[in-house]
Amino acid sequence: MAATHTYELTVRWTGNTGTGTDSYRSFARTHEVRAEGKPSIPASADPYFRGDSDRWNPEELLVSALSECHMLWFLHLCAANGVVVTDYVDRPAGSMVMDEGGRGGGQFSEVLLRPQVTVADASMEEKAAALHADVPALCFIARSVNFPVRHEPTVRTERRGSPPPA
Template structure:
């Protein structure tokens, strides 16, 4: 399998739920809300960024991208940790994405910083545990797919 290309297919359904009765007859007359659905999985209700008229209580595309980036990083980190003998007992990330909006309203992420707080067993070599983060950008599906820099600022706690 090594060296062979293997294509994967991913699909979901995005269903607009924001028709308040008159569709898009006016710009302010519809809600910026939708559901993400995939067979056999819970539906995720989403909305636009609150700065653009969205519901602040729902996930927006920017939240989802940042969460996907952090989750992919975490899953690879746990994989590499298991291989390296680093015993992780807790992992919580609070990533921050930086975006910019230009003239005309077009925007993009310009950077993201993953800030995982990793709890490891006593006796863990923290230099090894830290170095694992640097390996992930080469293999993480999401990190390899974005066009902005992804930084890492891990913190560690030791479980006694």
């Protein structure tokens, strides 16, 4: 029997400015995402949708979840295949297309992951690059979305005595 994992959170709207939602402009889109024993995540809508730019928005969190899931599976595969990763940085980007007609709906058209991976030895570069292709079949988040998640990884060898590239 397959295991089922359940993730329970609390999402609480904190944007009642005194009159609730009596008009589109009368309330803030601020909210908090909480889970037992973890720091809360201050969140809001994208600033384009009257959100607070100082808070995380759902679109950013979706892109982050895809990037994190890819990274964690990739690191697992590297450890299982003798590839020693010493640094990993991703600068993912997601594209969302709004529906025509101004009704406000839309959907992601793609997310591009651009991991920059540093390995301990040049002999590991080719294997590290190849392991990125194995991740999409394993990543829970990527397998759950209905848009392409593309990957453009770069792999380099650690330079002894100097810090990893930023």
